[in-house]
Amino acid sequence: MITSFILDTIVILALAIFVIAVGTRMKIPGVVGFLVTGMIAGPYGLGLVRDPQMVDALAEIGIIFLLFTIGMQFSFKTLFEMKKIVLVAGTLQVVLTILAVYAIMVIFSIPAAIALFFGLLICHSSTTITLKIFQDRAEVNTPYARSTLGISLYQDIMTVPMLIALPILAGHEADLTGAVLNLGLTLVLLLALVFAVAAWVLPRVMPRIVSVRNTEIFLLSIILVCFVITFLSSKLGLSLALGAFLAGLTLSESEYFHQAFVSIVPFRDMFTSFFFISVGMLLNLWFVLENPVLIIVLVIGVLLLKMVIAAGSTLAIGQSLRTSVLAGLALCNIGEFAFVLSVPGKEYGLFPGTSGQAFLAVTVITMALTPFIIAAGPQVADHVCRLPLGKRLRAGCNLPEPEGRDVPALSDHTVIVGYGLNGRHLAKVARIGNIPYIIIDMNPETVEQERRKGEPIFFGDATNEAILTHARIEQARLLVVAVNDPLSTRIITRIARSMNPRLWIIVRTQFLPEVNVLRDLGADEVIPEDFETSVEIFSRVLKKYLVPKGTVENVIRDIRADTYQVLREQAGSGTDLSDLRQNIPDVDITILNVSPDSPVAGKTLSQLNIRRDYGVSILAIRRQKEILANPSGETNIWPGDDVVVLGAPADITRMSLLFRPGDVH
Numbered sequence: 053m054i055t056s057f058i059l060d061t062i063v064i065l066a067l068a069i070f071v072i073a074v075g076t077r078m079k080i081p082g083v084v085g086f087l088v089t090g091m092i093a094g095p096y097g098l099g100l101v102r103d104p105q106m107v108d109a110l111a112e113i114g115i116i117f118l119l120f121t122i123g124m125q126f127s128f129k130t131l132f133e134m135k136k137i138v139l140v141a142g143t144l145q146v147v148l149t150i151l152a153v154y155a156i157m158v159i160f161s162i163p164a165a166i167a168l169f170f171g172l173l174i175c176h177s178s179t180t181i182t183l184k185i186f187q188d189r190a191e192v193n194t195p196y197a198r199s200t201l202g203i204s205l206y207q208d209i210m211t212v213p214m215l216i217a218l219p220i221l222a223g224h225e226a227d228l229t230g231a232v233l234n235l236g237l238t239l240v241l242l243l244a245l246v247f248a249v250a251a252w253v254l255p256r257v258m259p260r261i262v263s264v265r266n267t268e269i270f271l272l273s274i275i276l277v278c279f280v281i282t283f284l285s286s287k288l289g290l291s292l293a294l295g296a297f298l299a300g301l302t303l304s305e306s307e308y309f310h311q312a313f314v315s316i317v318p319f320r321d322m323f324t325s326f327f328f329i330s331v332g333m334l335l336n337l338w339f340v341l342e343n344p345v346l347i348i349v350l351v352i353g354v355l356l357l358k359m360v361i362a363a364g365s366t367l368a369i370g371q372s373l374r375t376s377v378l379a380g381l382a383l384c385n386i387g388e389f390a391f392v393l394s395v396p397g398k399e400y401g402l403f404p405g406t407s408g409q410a411f412l413a414v415t416v417i418t419m420a421l422t423p424f425i426i427a428a429g430p431q432v433a434d435h436v437c438r439l440p441l442g443k444r445l446r447a448g449c450n451l452p453e454p455e456g457r458d459v460p461a462l463s464d465h466t467v468i469v470g471y472g473l474n475g476r477h478l479a480k481v482a483r484i485g486n487i488p489y490i491i492i493d494m495n496p497e498t499v500e501q502e503r504r505k506g507e508p509i510f511f512g513d514a515t516n517e518a519i520l521t522h523a524r525i526e527q528a529r530l531l532v533v534a535v536n537d538p539l540s541t542r543i544i545t546r547i548a549r550s551m552n553p554r555l556w557i558i559v560r561t562q563f564l565p566e567v568n569v570l571r572d573l574g575a576d577e578v579i580p581e582d583f584e585t586s587v588e589i590f591s592r593v594l595k596k597y598l599v600p601k602g603t604v605e606n607v608i609r610d611i612r613a614d615t616y617q618v619l620r621e622q623a624g625s626g627t628d629l630s631d632l633r634q635n636i637p638d639v640d641i642t643i644l645n646v647s648p649d650s651p652v653a654g655k656t657l658s659q660l661n662i663r664r665d666y667g668v669s670i671l672a673i674r675r676q677k678e679i680l681a682n683p684s685g686e687t688n689i690w691p692g693d694d695v696v697v698l699g700a701p702a703d704i705t706r707m708s709l710l711f712r713p714g715d716v717h
Contacts, residue, residue, distance in 0.1 A: 056103055063100045064107070064329060067093055081181045083388060084420045086325050090332020091416075097337065107330045114327030115392055116296040117320035120278045122208050123300020124313050136369050136497070137199055142206025144365035145383070149175035152357055165221055169402040172214050173394060173411060174354060177362075178387035179204040181422050185382075194537040195494045196378035196429075199366045203383060211389045212297050215396065222400035238288050242298060246281065250302040258308055267315075274312045275319075277302065293392060331391045335412040343410075350414045355425075359384040370496035372513045373441075377433040381425050385418040430539050437516065462488050463527040469514040469544055470535035471498055474560060478532055479507065490523050494535075515543040517551065526552050533559045533575075538566060542573055549574025605701065640701045641671070644711045648691040652710050658685030666707040668699035 071092070072085035090107075093100040101107060150171035157167035182204060186197045216239070254277075261273050278299045285295025303312050340347055363380025367373065390411075398408060465488035468475050475491060482489040491509035493499050499511040512519035514533075525531065531548050533541050538561065545559055559575040561567065567578045591607075646653055652660055662668055673680040673687065674694040680687060689695065695711070697704060 057106050060101045060103055060106055064089065064093055064326075067100070068325065068329065079423050080420055081178075081184060081423065083178065083180055083328055084416065086328035087332035087335070087416050087419070090329040091335050091337060092332075093329070094333030094335075096333075096335065101333070104330070104333060107326055107333065110323055110326035111330035112292065114320075114323035114325070115293050115395075116278065116282055116323075117316065118324050118327070118388075118392070119212075119293045119296035120282075120300040121313065121316060121320050123297040124303050124309060124316075137202030138206045141199065141365045141369045142203045142210075144368055145203050145362050146175045146207060146210055148361045148365065149358060152361065165223065166402055166404060166407075169218075169221060169397055170407075170411070173390040173397070174358070174386055176207050176211070176387040176390040176393075177204055177358070177383040178385050178419055178422065179208055180388055181385065181419060182382050182426070185423055185426050191537060191539075194535075194540070195371065196366075196375045196382065199369075199371055199375060199379040200382040203362065203365065203379070204387070207387065208389055211392055212294055214393055215293050218393070218396050218400060218402075222397075222402055242285060242288060242295075245284065246298045246302050249277070249281070250306070254302065254306055258306065262308065270308075270311070271315045274303070274316055278316075327391070328388070331394075331412070332416075334408070335416065336409050339406060339409040340413045346410065347413050347417070350410060351417050351421075354386065354414055354418060355384045355421075358386075372494060372511075374433045374437055374513045374515065375494060377436050378429045381429045381432060382422075384425065385422045386415040387419075390415060430543075462490060462524050464529045465489055465524070465527070466530040466532065467492065467520070467523045467525055467528050469493075469531070469533045471495070471502065471509060472534060472536070474534040475532075478534070492519060492523055513540075515540050515547070517547055520544075520548060520551060525555065528552065528555060531555055531557045533557070535560075536562075538562070541566075542570065545570055545573045545575050605705070640704055641696065641698050642704050642708075643674075644695045644697060644708055646689055646691050646693045646695065646711055650691070650711050652689050653691045654688065656686055656688050657683060660689075660710070662697075662707060662710075666699070667703045668697050668707050670695055671698050672696040 068086060068089040071089045072082050075082070075085040075088070091097050095104065150168070153171035153174050154164070154167045157170060158164060177200075179201065182197075182200055186194075186201070191197050258273070261269055264270075278296060281299035281302065282292050282295035285298065286292055303309055306312070359380040361380075362383035363376040366376040366379045371379070394403075394408070394411065397403060403411070466478075466482060468478055468482075468489055468491045471479070471491050471493040475493070479489060479491060481487075489508065491502070491507060492512050492514045493502075493509060494511070494513060496511055499509050502509045510522070512522065514520060514523075514535075525548055531544075533544050535541060535544075541559060541561065545557055548555060548557060556577075557575045558577045558579065559570050560579050560581065561570060562581050567580055570578045657670060662670060670683060671681075672695075673683050673689065674696070675690065675692070697707070699707070
């Protein structure tokens with residue numbers, strides 16, 4: 053018996069490694085690889101597994117760990133923070149999808165209970181696949197990714213009440229009212245037990261377990277909590293999946309949540325893989341080959357239906373049309389939690405005839421297509437934005453309705469795209485420096501809040517030329533792109549450069565390889581965050597070891613010069629004066645403010661001998677709104693002046709001491 057179990061496990065693992073390795077090269081998600089593994093190894097494939105019940109047992113454990121970790125990640129605080137996306141958009145997407153599927157199937161004379169069950173299955177999308185793709189594409193923090201993951205989270209949570217409702221839906225309860233009351237009472241008892249464990253048992257027991265400082269005991273304790281509550285749930289007549297979710301919920305607010313989650317993830321991943329393999333074993337490949345037209349029609353129908361509903365739900369909470377289309381495309385697949393529902397659904401007889409095979413085929417295909425659909429998303433969104441739609445639908449593609457919020461007649465100003473941490477800091481500095489600026493942001497709540505505070509901000513998608521025109525990009529001096537979306541950053545840079553050839557464009561990016569691409573598209577300066585973070589880290593390390601400040605500054609300057617010079621691929625050999633600091637890394641241009649108590653205040657430039665003593669040239673003096681270009685030796689420096697100087701960074705640093713109060717020349 054044990055030998056047969058080990059042999060089947062060896063076959064499954066070896067086949068899974070091969071299939072996933074091939075799939076990785078083709079950029080197919082691992083979940084699809086596990087499903088294909090099950091299809092090949094199962095009874096409809098090569099029949100390599102002799103004991104499918106063994107795989108089913110491991111799959112049950114996979115469902116338990118999957119729901120356990122979902123429960124651990126769920127908290128009412130998280131739900132409140134994402135309330136608009138999760139509760140409003142999530143509810144709209146789930147309810148509308150269920151109703152649409154129900155209506156379509158009833159039209160084709162399919163029994164109401166079965167039609168409703170398929171609505172519950174199809175409303176789910178794959179959190180696992182979309183999250184992995186967003187991480188690979190560095191798009192987790194983009195507006196459309198946040199909307200996608202928020203709605204997916206809601207779908208995952210709704211699996212729990214759906215599991216509870218399945219016996220009633222299948223007609224296994226003759227007395228519907230009594231069944232609902234009995235179910236409600238059972239749930240109340242179980243929830244009371246869960247909250248008692250979370251409020252009184254764990255706070256007293258966990259500190260003692262942690263104090264032992266043994267990771268094995270900690271891990272076993274976490275698994276024990278999971279299995280005890282899951283077992284009690286089963287004994288009370290509820291599903292194992294519900295018990296596992298509630299077990300995770302007991303730990304979600306615990307101070308030990310993070311360590312517990314990290315400890316359990318390897319077990320979840322291992323057993324969940326067997327769950328997907330077991331589902332793959334159920335799919336009959338011959339059914340797909342015999343009914344290609346049916347499967348293709350169903351796949352196209354599901355993708356279109358879910359895309360339209362998910363995009364509409366996202367649009368309903370105030371997201372732009374572009375963001376909504378991208379979110380709709382990411383959510384148009386059928387997800388892994390549909391499989392969680394399908395297992396008891398099959399037991400309750402909710403898959404008549406070959407409908408179970410059709411469901412499995414459509415789900416696997418939509419999952420496999422997801423990476424390609426998301427990759428094509430920006431092009432699809434651009435085409436949709438160009439359609440002759442109404443002004444309301446084109447929000448984020450066209451100019452927003454003014455409603456008394458027209459952009460002032462700015463010129464020589466700075467346009468800030470993105471009002472995250474970098475955008476906020478830049479706006480603050482611009483206010484202090486009396487620099488005119490305007491902000492474009494895609495978060496409607498942020499726009500509304502900041503507008504009330506008096507910020508010159510408006511809602512819009514800066515990848516659209518009309519939005520940049522609204523920000524008067526043609527009259528602007530500077531554009532700063534501070535968004536997390538790499539693709540949007542490229543589009544904004546290209547469009548802005550074509551609209552204003554004189555514009556100075558500063559772009560933030562997360563990765564060094566993006567530098568060359570963005571500069572080719574027209575960016576004047578590209579700030580790679582990972583490189584600048586590394587500079588900050590090693591500079592602090594050097595300071596901790598008491599390396600002289602001048603040496604640290606020289607090292608930083610040299611590394612910046614070398615790195616950016618390697619990354620820079622200028623077209624042609626001409627040098628523009630505005631690019632002076634980039635082409636001559638040993639020269640810097642700095643503005644120094646004259647304080648009232650500064651030793652230079654009231655003196656002429658000839659009295660100070662700055663060029664002779666420090667090797668620094670004064671290019672201009674800004675005095676209130678007046679600019680004194682190329683000042684003569686007889687020009688006085690007064691308190692409040694901004695002095696523009698050019699020279700080597702080390703020389704400027706020495707000379708800047710003259711501008712500080714109390715320093716003596």
